[in-house]
Amino acid sequence: MATLSFQGPGKFCGVCTPPGDKSISHRAVLFGSLAEGESAYENFLEAEDCLHTLDAMRQMGVEIHHAKGTGKVRIFGKGLRKLSAPKKELYLGNSGTSMRLLLGISAGQRFETVLTGDPSLSSRPMRRVTEPLKKMGAQIKGRENGNFAPLTIRGGKLRGIDFDNKLSSAQVKSALLFAGMYAEGRTIVREAVPSRDHTERFLEATGARFQKVAHHLIIEPTEMLLPLRARIAGDISSAAFFITGAAMIPGSEVTIRDVGLNPTRTGILEVLKRMGAGIETEITQTVPEPMGNIRIRGAKLKGTGITRAEIPSLIDELPVLMVAMALAEGESLVSGAAELRVKETDRIKSMVGNLRALGASIEELPDGSLIRGVETLHGATVESFGDHRTAMSMGVASLATEGVITVRDTDCIATSYPAFMEHFQMLFNR
């Protein structure tokens, strides 16, 4: 089990190009596999989670060329209805996105698919996806009535449903939109608080029978999808570690290049601006996904509140935002974020426990946390709990630490950001 040590204090200075976006990379492989013809992508995220999606599609008979280390993938799509039954179970490691999105696709297939994962993934709730898919007509078996992997799913004759996405989960929404392409009649997904819209953008670009009317997403039976060619934008959720680290340390100055600036993902920038950080963005591309550069200048930050309406736009950035709040002047309150408890680990618990071990003043709430900023943190040994974002957030905390933060169990960083330490060392200055 790997361990990393971060010697603080320090700041971030320089330029960083983050790796390809994880959410978009998963979808690139899935849409490419379901399209008819050759799709080609650059800057595909070569991290464990996305490679599990890629392997799963290969096991369903899709030819995918991937030259390791190049970020280039070519996918020879088989069409929506020509996937083949996998010969063995599909192992998806730590990746919730792979499992939930593949449930939606498997629901449309006439063969049986078995989806499994590591202990963390096997303890994450799947009912949010399996229940509506069952309503559409899929047969799904798994522990606790289809709530936990391993899950066995047999699809076939589906019918459209009208679904209210109360959790504002992009994974749930995406699974139902995939299944909806195979269903009889229309499937409607309602979403009062919008979640990331990458799936919708792919549906539009590949010619699916899809429309968005106000807060309603409507998908109708779709015969075929078109292949695509695109460069995948950098991942703002990976850049978030350097954006936040730079924002919270006066004297830091960082430019993040070619990063995704999809407005359903940029909540972190709004929060950091509100806290007093100097943040400027420049958009260099708008289609298929907004992309550009971000310039960050560090400042002594002020506390702020984050409520439910903002949560989906920064859900994966909350662990590192909690680090910034632990060091901001005054009080910060995160609420409406109960979803954090069912991520790769319970991120409210992991972050509250770890920040407290470093001397932060932080209280755990059922749906978030209450934080009173302190001037500096102190060194300690903390756990990642097998969660990549908890591990990387602890590295960022070291910028304001007199001493060493040792993070145990850091192999998990490879699930989303294998180059994290390289980029950390490149930007780190005393």
Ligand code: S3P
């Ligand atoms: C993701 C959606 C989010 C996010 C996850 C990736 C996606 O999960 O936390 O890391 O790619 O759709 P939920 O949609 O379940 O909130």
